[in-house]
Amino acid sequence: MPHRFGHVALIGPTNAGKSTFVNRVVGQKVSIVSPKPQTTRNRITGILTTDEAQIVFLDTPGLHRQTRGISPLLLRSAWNALPMADVVLLFFDAKALVQKPHLIETETRTLVKALSENPVPILAALNKVDQVRPKELLLPVIQALAAQFPQAEVFPVSALTGQGVDELVAAVTRRLPEGPAMYAEDEITTAPMRFLVAEAVREKLFLALGQELPYGLAVEIESWDELTSPGLPRISAVIYVAKQNHKGIVIGKGGEVLKKVGSEARAEIEELLGGRAHLELWVKVKPDWPGDKGFVREMGLGE
Ligand SMILES: Nc1nc2c(ncn2[C@@H]2O[C@H](COP(=O)(O)OP(=O)(O)OP(=O)(O)O)[C@@H](O)[C@H]2O)c(=O)[nH]1
Ligand SMILES: [Mg+2]
Structure with a gap:
């Protein structure tokens, strides 16, 4: 098996659980988390080193509809992660989308456009599935996401409980380019x-x-x-x-x-x-x- 290395940009609406996911994957807190929107403000790396690969996750500020204050800066920072990415990992809040299915279209519109010109592999995480019962409620959301992003496989996960996270990381790993590790094994972030x-x-x-x-x-x-x-x-x-x-x-x-x-x-x-x-x-x-x-x-x- 060849060793793989690459950058994975996490992109998605604010509050979807991107930072929670990065922290879980690297096993330590590298990115702050809160129930409030617009928690993450900078692009933050979380580095996972396994036997097969080294993955640099790029946590980004969530996409949102606000236009005042620092909001435009946060959006710029999120979009700037795209050209660096070898894989794009879209992140969505399952509970929010089950409750308000119309959000699927509004929250993905800009993403669909931006990604249509991007040749890198795309995966989608439907996060917070621990909050959705019965599980059948997820099916129409998964189908709607698959329709918006025909090139992406959709993974139901819970960044909080860890459910589905290993499968998603394995899928990400398979899509990374071959290459040697760029960081020491014990480095979990580049943030000072x-x-x-x-x-x-x-x-x-x-x-x-x-x-x-x-x-x-x-x-x-x-x-x-x-x-x-x-x-x-x-x-x-x-x-x-x-x-x-x-x-x-x-x-x-x-x-x-x-x-x-x-x-x-x-x-x-x-x-x-x-x-x-x-x-x-x-x-x-x-x-x-x-x-x-x-x-x-x-x-x-x-x-
Ligand atoms: N129940 C549940 N809550 C979650 C899960 N993942 C994240 N959360 C919660 O959702 C809230 C937002 O999580 P963050 O990780 O800060 O979300 P984010 O996407 O990084 O948000 P921004 O930085 O604002 O874009 C926090 O209260 C988390 O504890 C999950 O899988 N299940
Ligand atoms: Mg965040």
Whole structure:
């Protein structure tokens, strides 16, 4: 059996479970997950190394219909993954499509067009099947997806429980080009630790803030001091908000939201670093930063 290597772009509507899938496949959290739309903002790699192949999954921001703020940047980042891909893996939310079958057409329209000019193999994952009962309800959705993408095989999966994931990974592997591994066996992502730490803070913010989640949240690691107390890195992160009144939302009554976010993020950061860490969070207003090209570039958005 020849060794295979390639990039697999995960593309699909926001909230379909793309990041959950990548984390499950690589066996560790490389990409943040939340029930809110537009959680992923950058293209993030998750690298799976097996005996037969090395697969670089490209997690991307979900497709959506919003047009304001950072939304166009997220879409650009998703579409930019396509030319890098040896295989395209489309991702859909089974529960959403069973409940609202008309979404199949609206959510696939731009994809059908973009992929019609793309010669690479396409697979489709119908995710969250654990939430669909009885299973027969999946059949019309699978048929409708197959009609939209005649070139793609459809795989019912659950990124949450792992159901069907091995079969899908095997199918992806078979479609990859031959080639040697490009990364070390134990490398699970190309994302730098600073980015993963900033993302851990952003995830906890997304989880802590209910319906009032401000769209313009961004997190930047301002300083990372390893010298002052050896063995206890002192990390200082800034949470940017785009509007003055969002600052209070992020801090919460008596600072309770920020405190919760800080302690949850620190626990995750300590897991990432494999040791203790000190985390300090600051909230700053950067008025309407999504319009600030320099800042947007600094955050790696839209690439
Ligand atoms: N029940 C169930 N929930 C899932 C499954 N996969 C993902 N989820 C949940 O769906 C929500 C969205 O998951 P994400 O992985 O963040 O989705 P995404 O496609 O990366 O979303 P964006 O980054 O916004 O494009 C989270 O609450 C996940 O826990 C699944 O197989 N079953
Ligand atoms: Mg995501």
